Amino acid sequence: MKIVDAKVIVTCPGRNFVTLKIVTDQGIYGIGDATLNGREKSVVSYLEDYLIPVLIGRDPQQIEDIWQFFYRGAYWRRGPVGMTALAAIDVALWDIKAKLANMPLYQLLGGKSRERILSYTHANGKDLDSTLEAVRKAKDKGYKAIRVQCGIPGIAKTYGVSTNTKSYEPADADLPSVEVWSTEKYLNYIPDVFAAVRKEFGPDIHLLHDVHHRLTPIEAARLGKALEPYHLFWMEDAVPAENQESFKLIRQHTTTPLAVGEVFNSIHDCRELIQNQWIDYIRTTIVHAGGISQMRRIADFASLFHVRTGFHGATDLSPVCMGAALHFDYWVPNFGIQEHMAHSEQMNAVFPHAYTFNDGYFTPGEKPGHGVDIDEKLAAQYPYKRACLPVNRLEDGTLWHW
Known part of the structure; x- marks a missing residue:
């Protein structure tokens, strides 16, 4: 062949x-x-x-x-x-x-290790009331785990929060737009958001939060400590991870579980994080880390140190990656959770797939292969349009991590 x-x-x-x-x-x-x-x-x-x-x-x-x-x-x-x-x-x-x-595909990898795949979705709002309503809607759809992002008073645009009625899509302009960030306002407000969510929905639902690389290690430690009463499933991307040892300081100060890795490209980006048990979940994705072949190595290595998988699954990955990820999730012994940011009807039409969602869980389907195809004629009707991610500046104009 x-x-x-x-x-x-x-x-x-x-x-x-x-x-x-x-x-x-x-x-x-x-x-x-x-x-x-x-x-x-x-x-x-x-x-x-x-x-x-x-x-x-x-x-x-x-x-x-x-x-x-x-x-x-x-x-x-x-x-x-x-x-x-x-x-x-x-x-x-x-x-x-x-x-x-x-x-x-999951059979070729070694067969399934579970009957269904726990997933989490996104709930965001421009203020606390709309955020609580978004959590309620996600819960009504059957999700057992929900990532909560909320607009911050005094900040015009906050990561994870849509400024219109459409799903959040950060790549929103032909050239990079500029957003403004205040660590102080964020740190002072976010614990109140999770206090309100827990008060409204109780202790049983899994809550997650994405910091999106915005904090220094000691600031992240402060946030993790403040969020401990609300028992998060994880706090994601608390700091930029080029310096893996940053997570050592965070770990010393909080028991809030830590997740990181969607921007990683190889096992070398997370080796120290895993072997020192500075994180609880590795989020490196199949599409950005060399495929299934390397992700098997990362997952096996992680399993030695009680670190579980938590694949990135936003709409910046196509249904093709989602299908492959779900087969991997079905098989991998140290599975944690799968992110799910739903693709639109247009996207699903271009990429017909065998995977299904029901009551907070996915199954990858039984079709040979990873179960996702592409309708090339339909795909040709949607030409490429350049779209860039934003950049961040502090309130004094200093360029910051987006």
């Missing part, structure tokens, strides 16, 4: 998605997600100019050798562009192999 064609499909059914389709001489094909939010065309170029020409003629069943060729064989390793491109290839090859075996 040989790879005879590979092409990149870019579509924008409400937001930009990049999909790689690999075709074999037996007519079997696989697809992988190559979406990198705000840098989509960079991954397209890397695939088309450097990786795809090397794929043609190779045996698609040699997944490990192909992965090593593109990773170990590259002088310039890692980084979001390269690892996203490699992930697309890897997921497409696993899709092909599972189709060849005529089994769903």
Whole structure:
């Protein structure tokens, strides 16, 4: 069996998605997600100019050798562009192999470790009342775990909070927009939000919160301590994680569980965090960390240190990545939770899929492969539109972490 064609499909059914389709001489094909939010065309170029020409003629069943060729064989390793491109290839090859075996991907990985996959959704509001209403709506949909984000008094635009009636989408402008941030106002307000949510909904629902890399380690420790009475499932991305040892200081001061990793690209980004047990959940994604092949290594390594998975699952990942993630979630022994930010009807029409949601849980379906396809004719009706993520400045104008 040989790879005879590979092409990149870019579509924008409400937001930009990049999909790689690999075709074999037996007519079997696989697809992988190559979406990198705000840098989509960079991954397209890397695939088309450097990786795809090397794929043609190779045996698609040699997944490990192909992965090593593109990773170990590259002088310039890692980084979001390269690892996203490699992930697309890897997921497409696993899709092909599972189709060849005529089994769903989770069976090829080793079979399921659970009957259903716990997921969490987003609830956000411009103020406390609308946030409580958003939590109520999510709970009514069956979610047992909800990420809560709330507008902060005195801050015009807050991460995770939509400024219109549509779902939150941070990549909102042709060129980067500028948002203003105040750590003091945020720290003074957020504990009150969770106090109100717990008062309204009680202790049984899982609550999560995304800090989005905004704090210093001691500020994050303060927030974690303040949130302890409300028993969060996790506090996510408390600080920028380039310095992994920052989490050591946070861990020393709070028992609030810590999650991080959606911007990581390899096991080296999280090795110290995991082996020192400074985090509880690793959020590195299949699409940004080299695919299923490397995520298996990260998850296995994490299991040695009581760290569980918690895949990023916002709409900056296509249904292709969601399908692959759910098969991984079904199999991985140290599963924690799966994020779910629902795709629109347009997006789901472009990417028909076998996975299903019911009462707060997902199942990946029994279709051979990862169970997600792409309607190329429909995808062609939605041309690419450049969209950039914002930048952040403090109230005095200092550039800050977005």
